Amino acid sequence: MTESRSPRVRLAGRHAVLVELADAEHTGAFHAELLRRRAAGTLPPVVEIVPGARTVLLDGVTHPEELARRIADWDVPSRATDTRGVVRIAVRYDGPDLARVAALWNVPVEEVAARHSSYTYRVAFCGFAPGFGYLTGLPEELYVPRRDTPRTRVPAGAVALAGPYSAVYPRATPGGWQLIGTMPDPTPLWDLTREEPALLTPGTRVRFVAEGGAP
Structure with missing residues (x-):
């Protein structure tokens, strides 16, 4: 029930x-x-x-x-049903914090992509920057802390983790999340020429697809 x-x-x-x-x-x-x-x-x-x-x-x-x-x-x-489709985001799992996340998860580095891309996420809310969606869906045992020292520049399209959330940086900004990959797809997360500028809006379901094959 x-x-x-x-x-x-x-x-x-x-x-x-x-x-x-x-x-x-x-x-x-x-x-x-x-x-x-x-x-x-x-x-x-x-x-x-x-x-x-x-x-x-x-x-x-x-x-x-x-x-x-x-x-x-x-x-x-407490669980919502959503009939909308799923937004699929291709990811190249090559982030500079990949080894750190693998150690925190106690898995080989090559296992991070399989783990991260095996869940369906949901945009809980948006903030920080236009088009930045906070995605829930990771199990609690895979939560990771923010970096002790934030980076002065995180590139647009970076796929990141912090606490219970996953996210994709829509533009280059400072940031303290753990970077595990990049988004090779040129589709912008924020585009004022679209009817809905944000690709990821609250309630949207998201799947990450490891580049080279579906999870």
Whole structure:
């Protein structure tokens, strides 16, 4: 049986409602439910729905008190069903921290690609830089710490790990995540010429494909 938990809801300003959830999985499910109800026309008008690690902010709400009361009664399963397709991202597992991650996982270096590409991930939320999605899906035993000293420049397309998250850097920036690979596919993660600039949006499912063959 799928576990369900009611959210904690509070007002966040004159026209915003903040929903606090138990964990990233429940947050993802709640965000998916909000989108489903908005598409069905059963959610009162909301300008923006912004998921975080354990919160969802609803901004631009005409009657926030009423919406907060309604949401507080929801009982959303902690696992969401998503009928959208999966975004597949090719990866060349050649990152400078590959050996470090292999040691932390206690596996041979060549095993990191097989492990990392064997899971289906979900974008929990976006932040840090435009197009940067925080992907959940790794089992807890594969969580790794951030680097003690961040790099001053991480190249665009770098595939990285930190804590419970995987990510792909959409552009060159400083960063402290463990770099395990690069994305050879030229498809940009952030492109203002597209209708939806971000390739990875909250709720999107992602599979990493080791270059040279599917996982």
